[in-house]
Amino acid sequence: MKNTIYKRVMSLACASFLTVGMLAGCGKSGSAAGNSGKVLIAYTDTEDAFRAALADGLTSGAKELGIDVAMEQTGDSVEKQIALIEKASQEGYAGVVCRAADAATAHQIELAAGDMPVVFVNAQPADDQLKGDRYIYVGSPEEDAGRYEGEYVYNKLGKPAEMNLVILKGEKGHSATVARTSAAKNYIKSQGCKVNVTFSDFANWTPEGAYEMMDMVKKVGASYDAVICNNDSMALGVINWMKDNGVDPKQIPVCGVDATADGCQSIKDGQMQFTCQQDAKGQAKAALEAIEALSSGKNLSGVKGATKDGKYVWVPFNKVDASNVGNFM
Structure with a gap:
């Protein structure tokens, strides 16, 4: 064998x-x-x-x-x-x-x-x-990407005292998944804001996985003020789900990481709101x-x-x- x-x-x-x-x-x-x-x-x-x-x-x-x-x-x-x-x-x-x-x-x-x-x-x-x-x-430095996402959401929502977040993660155990997720939450907490993660799961970097996770968000009735994703592909999956479910992404910030061509186009089109360029x-x-x-x-x-x-x-x-x-x- x-x-x-x-x-x-x-x-x-x-x-x-x-x-x-x-x-x-x-x-x-x-x-x-x-x-x-x-x-x-x-x-x-x-x-x-x-x-x-x-x-x-x-x-x-x-x-x-x-x-x-x-x-x-x-x-x-x-x-x-x-x-x-x-x-x-x-x-x-x-x-x-x-x-x-x-x-x-x-x-x-x-x-x-x-x-x-x-x-x-x-x-x-x-x-x-x-x-x-x-x-x-x-x-x-993966912590930077997560911190930048957290910073954007915190400022975009008007520096609230409390917020509800959906966080969609990449591959389980991957260094980027762990660092980006924790850094985003930690930044917001460091500003004195209470963070309620109402839903979080692994979407494995894919738009299809993110779409399925958003179906679960809807099913369990989780409320959210923003959606933070570990990469652009998942963020775009969230945007597609919002379009199909009557949710306006201009009202709820969706953030990603990588600054892919599709991610940047989505920002230009007024859909995705923020990403970080990871320079491939x-x-x-x-x-x-x-x-x-x-x-x-x-x-x-x-x-x-x-x-x-x-x-x-x-x-x-x-x-x-x-x-x-x-x-x-």
């Missing part, structure tokens, strides 16, 4: 390596140090608008920087991700950029990588799983610059946004509402 699974994984890996090699062209095949100079990008999926943009940014960014990459989509399979990274290590790859299927498995990924440096992107491992200039994380292209570029440096035996000092301890590269969020949405379209 193990041999069968291994053969399947290797077959998929080989096919994908060839495909990415043809797409990326020759580039500067030795620009990243190592036996082969090649970098593995182990990626989960492109089902969400942001993750799709991040994947595109990694592919196009590698071409621009002349980094020879093999990009593998692994889905939610930790086992497949580990097997691919082990194979890359055995074949003398220079490094790994990884959107972990489960950030809690960071140590397993690092063991599988052997002598290769690992750049985690978009799914943040615990701090004690990182090592300066060796195993690092590139992303945006910026994260991709930073991850590639980081792995290029680390796989060449350098540190992160030359990478914009790197922390002094060499564990993180931060790409900031930007606030987006009706007043500036045109700058993000």
Whole structure:
């Protein structure tokens, strides 16, 4: 059974390596140090608008920087991700950029990588799983996104003494889900406002999931002054539900995160009210610059946004509402 699974994984890996090699062209095949100079990008999926943009940014960014990459989509399979990274290590790859299927498995990924440096992107491992200039994380500070959402809602509702909130969350256990949700609530509470979360559940980043959750909100009779979502896709699902159910989104703020094209268009159209730009292209570029440096035996000092301890590269969020949405379209 193990041999069968291994053969399947290797077959998929080989096919994908060839495909990415043809797409990326020759580039500067030795620009990243190592036996082969090649970098593995182990990626989960492109089902969400942001993750799709991040994947595109990694592919196009590698071409621009002349980094020879093999990009593998692994889905939610930790086992497949580990097997691919082990194979890359055995074949003398220079490094790994990884959107972990489960950030809690960071140590397993690092063991599988052997002598290769690992750049985690978009799914943040615990701090004690990182090592300066060796195993690092590139992303945006998730607490900022949640705080910005909370700040917008609090101000938009006139700085009330009390408010009812619906909060729709992304993937259970994901670092962004946890940080964005808690930061939004904590900001509002820090302003002396009593927060009543009348409904909260996981909509798994999707508009369909958010629509279903809003059906549940209606079914249980939960009242709400605003809806805070962990991403734009869910916020747009809420907007669609409101349209279908006679609720005016101009009267009830709906907020998201990512500043996707559809999210920004919704703000421009006067529907969604607020989002934060999570810079997919910026994260991709930073991850590639980081792995290029680390796989060449350098540190992160030359990478914009790197922390002094060499564990993180931060790409900031930007606030987006009706007043500036045109700058993000």
